[in-house]
Amino acid sequence: MGTNLDGFLHDIAQSLRSRGDEPLEQLLQSQRSSFPGIWQDQDLAALTTKVTSQHITTVLDILQYGVDISAVEMPPAAAEFARRAAELGTPLSELLRSDRLSHVDTLKMLYGETVRLTSDPELRDEAAMRLISGTFEYVDRLAEQVVAAYEEARDRRLQRRLTVINEASRRIGTTLDTARTARELAEVGTNHLADFVTVDLLEAVLGDEGMRAEPDPLALRRIAQQSVLEGHPESAVETGQTHSFPEGSESAQTIITGHPLRYRPASPDTQPWPAGLPGGHRAARDFDVHSMLMVPLWARGSPLGLAQFFRHRTADPFDDDDLLLAQEITSRAAVHIDNARRYTLERSTSLTLQRSLLPLHGPQGHESVETAARYVPCGSLAGVGGDWYDVIPLSGARVALVIGDVVGRGLRAAATMGRLRTAVRTLADIDLMPDELLAHLNDVVIRLQHEEEQDADEISATCLYMIYDPISQSCSMAGAGHVAPAVVSPAAGKGDTPQHAVDFPKLSVGPPLGLGGLPFEMTQFEVPEGSLLVLFTDGLIENRTRDVDTGLALLRDVLVQPASTLQSTCDHVLSALQPDRPSDDVALLVARTRALDAEHVGTLDLPSDPEVVAEARDYATGRLAAWGLEDMAFTTELMVSELVTNAIRYGKAPIQLRMILQYTLTCEVSDASSTAPHLRRAHTFDEGGRGLFLVAQLADHWGTRHSREGKVIWAEQSLPA
Known part of the structure; x- marks a missing residue:
């Protein structure tokens, strides 16, 4: 068988x-x-x-x-x-x-x-x-x-x-730069998936969070494109050029709905691409493009743009696995592009806010100091910080120099900086001494902390407040957790390269603002005319590879060399200490001191006797005649008379009249009493109460400042044209 x-x-x-x-x-x-x-x-x-x-x-x-x-x-x-x-x-x-x-x-x-x-x-x-x-x-x-x-x-x-x-994952999103991230997506797609890749982003996305009304909501800008052929000749749209898809087209629906599209023409003789695709028919005819993927760029539930993948050298058409892979890498790129867009927007907003809150120039016409300043935002991913500086004119020809640094980054730090700068100007307007001003500013910061939400970061800041008096050529300063300034004395030597003496005055540094506890102490020292006062934040002298002492030594080496202008001094300091983009914000304020000589200041000591009022008027008239300001005699005599009378009646000896000629005419009367004057409106039959009212009406500005020895009442008048 x-x-x-x-x-x-x-x-x-x-x-x-x-x-x-x-x-x-x-x-x-x-x-x-x-x-x-x-x-x-x-x-x-x-x-x-x-x-x-x-x-x-x-x-x-x-x-x-x-x-x-x-x-x-x-x-x-x-x-x-x-x-x-x-x-x-x-x-x-x-x-x-x-x-x-x-x-x-x-x-x-x-x-x-x-x-x-x-x-x-x-x-x-x-x-x-x-x-x-x-x-x-x-x-x-x-x-x-x-x-x-x-x-x-x-x-x-x-x-x-x-x-x-x-x-x-390794190559896409290496920086917070939208264009570079798009290029990285195109490069990865060309290396592993397609022969030609384009990345387009919506114009509304590239604008200010879509707040700017676009004539075409589907207007796209070609951000990046990459091809296996040199110069990507398949493309009909240049990088940076704007184009759009017709409303209702497959391409537009891909962007709007977020659903990808795999497209392969049935025949080269038929229309091979979705309607409105720029250069689609030419690419199919001239380069044998036979398969395409349209993958929308979506992040956080919103459309950002469109990535397109084409094949012409690769024989196999795109399959479902290719589509999944394209979606995977495109979704990763979309998140990075959205992060870069949000970072760029917040950084731009913070920087704009920061710069708008900083003074563009020093006080116009102020003769006590000549100033120059720089603000350099950090180059790290942390965002713009809260560094600031200010130059505030004070009574008696004095000027306040301020520099500070708010802890933190971004919009919150920039907004806090603006609030603190406003608070400093308000406190400076009432002529507080540096240590007293910082004590009040510390209270402001603590109140801001209490007003913030429970989960908000604690507000803190450092600050240095300095007052320069051109008459006594002295500086009074106090610090709240801030580094001491550099004082550059005028060149002592002669020759081609005179050397400047650079000193860092000893400063009793108090705690940063917002911590409370220890009091602030004031330091006083004299500076010769022509000295440089260099105030800066710690971002100038510190970085990842350099400590504070090394930074101060390097700063000293730069400042000993003479500079023709304050602007060039700022440039030399920044190029030497922060040649690259700094890891922290940098604020730099340089002021050259000027002295007000005896020819511009007149002083008269007065006993506490009503009969000396006439003597004070005569002295004021004489000073005005010496300065060629006889036209201001009547108004000035009246103000001097009222100020001296007020000091004799309500103050304590010793009493002094001081007249200062600068860009304004200032009359000051000081006494040993700490009682502040009170401006009131006298009734018809009142025998007194009109003195300060008259002064306030005649003067451009007037006020009171207190010192350890008493108070000063001052009044300013503008000089004739």
Whole structure:
């Protein structure tokens, strides 16, 4: 029976071979009806035909020539089919089901031939058993090899995807720069996925948070593009150029809805691209662009733009796996682009606010000091800080120099800086001494802390407040956690390179503002005329590689060299200490002192006697005549008379009249009483109470300042043109 069975199986195989392609067509017809998805891909369809043909040949060889099944290798087309299916993302279960169905159809075909060739039931049964056992053994062996080839290709595909994603994570978003992040996306896409990549962002996104009304809400700007061809000739839009998609087009809907689009033209002769795609038809015609992905750039639920991936050198069209990979790297880039956009917007807003709150120039016409200043925002990702400076004119020809640094970054720090600068100016307007002003400013900061939300960062700041008096050529200063200034004395030597003496006065530094506790102490010292007072924040002298002492030593080396102007002094200091973008904000204020000589100051000591009022008027008239200001005699005599009378009546000896000629005429009367004067409106029959009212009406500015020895009441008048 065995010999007869082997011969019968040989006859079956020979009979099927004699039919030509009929068995193949029979099996392919079953495949088409059972797995239509496979036939939609041209490559898989071609491989299916080849695999089926090779399977039939292998099975017939086993039957006709008695080939050992254990030695049979998987047909080459089957391995290629498994790898291709893995690359296309076809599930392994569907692949194995296709093989099992093909096996069943093959068995049906063989058994049908058995029935046709013999009527012997015993022979048919024996043949059926041999066919079932043999083909199942072959199918099992084939399935093992198919699974191995599929898993190898799938792992390779997953490894490629992980490699691309890892590289995208490493290369995209290296800086908080929108254009550079877009270029990084285009470069990664061209290296691993496409032959040509473009990145467009909405004009509304590139504007001020979309607040600026755009004539076309879908207007896009080409931010980046990359191609395997030099100069990206496929593009019809230059980098930086604006274009738009028609409303309702597929491209526009991709941006609006956030749903990606995979597009492959059916024929080069037809319109190959979605309507409104710039240069799409030309790219398909001239460069054989045959496949495209449109992936929207979305972040935090809002559209940012569109990334487009094209293939022309790569033969394979984009598949679903390519689309998923493009979505993955594009979504990562979108988050980085949105972060960069938000950072740029906040930094620009903070910097604009910061600069708007800083003085653009020193006080106009002030003759006590000549000033120059610089503010340099930090170059780190932390954002703009709260450094500030100010120059405030005070009564008696004095001037206040202020510099401070708010802890923190961003809009909060810039806004806090503006509030503190306003508070300093308000406190300076009532002529407080430096230590008293810082004590009041500390209370302001503590109140601001209490007003903030519970989860807000604690407000803190450092500040240095200095008053320069050009008459006594002295400085009074107090610090709240701030570094001491540098004082540069005029050059003492002669020759081509005179050296300046640089000193850092000892300053009893109090705690930073907002901490409370310890009091603030005032330091006083004299400065020669022409000295430089250099105030700065710690960002100037400190960085990641340099401590405070090293920074101060370097600052000293720069300041000993003479500079032609204060502006050049600022430039030299910044270029020497912070040649690159600093890691912290830098505020720098340089003031050259001027002295007010005796020719511009007149002083008269007065006893506490009403009869000296006339003497004070005569003295004032004489000083005005010496200064050529006789036209101001009547008004000045009246103000001096009222101020001296007020000091004699309500103050304490010693009493002094001082007249100062600068860019204004200032009359000051000082006494030893700390009682502040009170301006009131006298009634018709009141015998007094009109003195300060008259002074306030005649003077441009007037006020009171207190000192350790008493108080000073002053009044300023503008000089005649």
